[in-house]
Amino acid sequence: MLWTEDPHLYKALDMIKHTPRANLANRPKAYSYVRFSTPEQAKGDSFRRQTEAAEKYAALHGFEMDTKFTFHDLGKSAYRGGNVADGMLGEFLSYVKSGDVPQGSYLLVENLDRVSREAPRKALRTLEDIVDAGVNVVTLSDGRTYTQETLNQDTMMLFASIMYFARANEESATKARRLRDAWGNKRKNAAIKPLSALCPGWxxxxxxxxxxxxxxxxxxxxxxxxxxxxxxxxxxxxxxxxxxxxxxxxxxxxxxxxxxxxxxxxxxxxxxxxxxxxxxxxxxxxxxxxxxxxxxxxxxxxxxxxxxxxxxxxxxxxxxxxNSGGPANILAGLAKCPGCGSTMTRVNKGGKKGGRPYLVCTTAKAKGGCDYRHKVRIDGIEAAIIGNAGWLNASLPATDEALQSEWERATAADMAVGDEIELLVGAITKLGEQSSRALLDKLRQNEAAREGIQRTIADLERRIADTLTNRVQVTAAQFVDAAEAEQRDIALINATLRQLFTNVEVDWLSGRLRFHWKHAPGETTGITYAWAKEDA
Known part of the structure; x- marks a missing residue:
């Protein structure tokens, strides 16, 4: 019987329900890692089974399941370590190292083969990397907990993990060998029988x-x-x-x-x-x-x-x-046409070497239905992004939508009060000694109100910072450093922008750039760029 069928589960859930909030706040964090090798398994029960098992284990042991991050490698094999090199298990380790996943947390996996199916020595190293970073690994199928202490002191558990990894690796190696042999035979017969239905479009x-x-x-x-x-x-x-x-x-x-x-x-x-x-x-x-x-x-x-x-x-x-050379595009891979959503690409005006570079919609360039008239100078965009690097950093949105909305309302109120203060100061200056006491009282009231609003904004910004991962904030800081460097590396600036944003709309009608944040879907930040006559 798996631990997930424990008859005391609901009793544990009831205990957690009646635990004082102060104690709940100190519960260890738990993170579910779900992995399966082929896309076809997504159609089955693997994802639900692994997810529910993690939730039940966390409830039974009084852990707080973290909902801020999800670590799923769906359709990714662990046979060659791809889930660590460029998958979500590698992402999990980076969050541990950055402090976004606190030490003492628990990583919940169905079996050790979800972590790795590499050769036993490499697989064990991956397990050790996780526990050495201060995170405990729980295998849900048998309820075992792997920690620095257990791997150091429990020789049988260490040997058992090595044997488990060896068996998982051999299973994957056998499957790979059979698949390789099958495709080898298909390639030998390719001259008389098609390998597959894949063929060119004609x-x-x-x-x-x-x-x-x-x-x-x-x-x-x-x-x-x-x-x-x-x-x-x-x-x-x-x-x-x-x-x-x-x-x-x-x-x-x-x-x-x-x-x-x-x-x-x-x-x-x-x-x-x-x-x-x-x-x-x-x-x-x-x-x-x-x-x-x-x-x-x-x-x-x-x-x-x-x-x-x-x-x-x-x-x-x-x-x-x-060999044509030319400056790099600061928005390479990011610039989008606001009209049709297509990628915008870099071109030189007139096509001459050393010509002035512009961004144009690829659909429009191919006469595919979008308006080609609008060409946007890259130098104006580059200057706007570099000049507003600090503003973009300060505008990092919260992952909490309600908190972000509250900040936006407070910022709007601050701007409105600021505008009213400017009008009052202008009126008082114009009237001089004839200025009324009512105007002076109104000015003091607005200044006091603005101080209160700005305190609220500062508090909200601190709370927003708490919702952001360390990695997002570090990347944003790297972007500012790269933008403010004496010798600017446009490729480096582009690389940090691509980590921060999913795309940037280049709205030639309003002369605005709209940055779509990657860590907060739906949130955008806008800045104005220099709109030249040639852009029309």
Missing amino acids: MRLRDDRTGFDLIPERADVVRRVFDMTLAGKGQHTIAETFNKEGVPVFGRGSHWHRTYIKKMLSDASTIGAFTPHRVETVGAKRQRIPTETVEGYFPAVVDREVFERVNALSSGRAVRES
């Missing part, structure tokens, strides 16, 4: 699954792309032409784009070739390694001579473009 798998057939109207579009390229048309021009003519897009896109044209021109499947890949893991990173190319795997849509001529042209263009 062809389809036959009903009997023995091969692929071209889709005539789409094949004509592919041939036209190659012909236009040989005729001297650029990729952007080809995409723009197709959008004007209403040529249907292959796949789920809404319009033709230069990058898709570029990919098509370099795709060897246009001449029928296919290169299978095998997946190898180096460290915790999965890498696709090309194997031997299979000629004639797909039906060819263009001649090899045409393909080689086009790619000889394209490689020359790529060399020229890569």
Whole structure:
């Protein structure tokens, strides 16, 4: 019987319910870590089972389940340590090190194999990293608690954990070996039987699954792309032409784009070739390694001579473009068009080397339906962001919506009272000795009211700071330091911005930048940038 079926559970819940609040406030924090390896498991019962088991254990032992953070690696394997290298278990360790997860807390997992399925030595190291950071690990299936003390003093528990990790690693290794052998056999037979139904957008798998057939109207579009390229048309021009003519897009896109044209021109499947890949893991990173190319795997849509001529042209263009230089884009990966929501990309006015850089909507640039007239100068945006770095840092929103709303109301009240004080001071100055006592009394009342409002704002800002993670605040401080440095590193500023914000709307109509905070969804901060005549 699992501990989750303990008949005393409800008695424990009742005890917690009647525990004085002062004692509840001192309860140890508990964090649930849920992991499973494949996306298909999300359709089953794994997530519910692991989550409910953690909640019941916390209730039974008087722990406070933390709801501020969630640590789920859904569809991520622990066989190569990916859940630590770039997953949420690694995030959990970073929160422990930053102090956002207090020492003495408990990490609740279903089994040790949820933590790691690496080789026993590496898996044990991951477990030790967690407990050495001051966090206890509980395995819910058997109710065992792993701490620094138990791993140091209980030799049997240490040996048991090593044996458990060894068994979990062997299970994963066996599965990986079988999958590798199966795909190896498929690759050997690729010349006579398709590996899968995956194919380029201009062809389809036959009903009997023995091969692929071209889709005539789409094949004509592919041939036209190659012909236009040989005729001297650029990729952007080809995409723009197709959008004007209403040529249907292959796949789920809404319009033709230069990058898709570029990919098509370099795709060897246009001449029928296919290169299978095998997946190898180096460290915790999965890498696709090309194997031997299979000629004639797909039906060819263009001649090899045409393909080689086009790619000889394209490689020359790529060399020229890569040496064009130009300043970095401070909003790279962040800038969004407020009209259609598409990414905004950097262009040089007139396309000349050393030209003035602008941001434009990618959909508009491809004539996909958005207004292309609006080009926004990057230098004005850069100056606004650097000049308002301190303001952005001061505007860090709370994760508590009610607290954030209270701060916004208090700030608005402070601005309103400030405006009224300015008007009163102006009136008193203008009247001089003829100024009435009523105006002076009103001024004193407003000044006293503003002092009270500002005390409230200061208190709210302290409470907001308490709701923010140390890591968010450290990142915001790094952004300010990078922006205020004598030798500014635009790439570094961009990197910190991408950690703080999900996107930045560049609203050319109002001359405003709207920053969407990553840690507080729905919260934005706006600043004004220099809006030049050329932007229209």
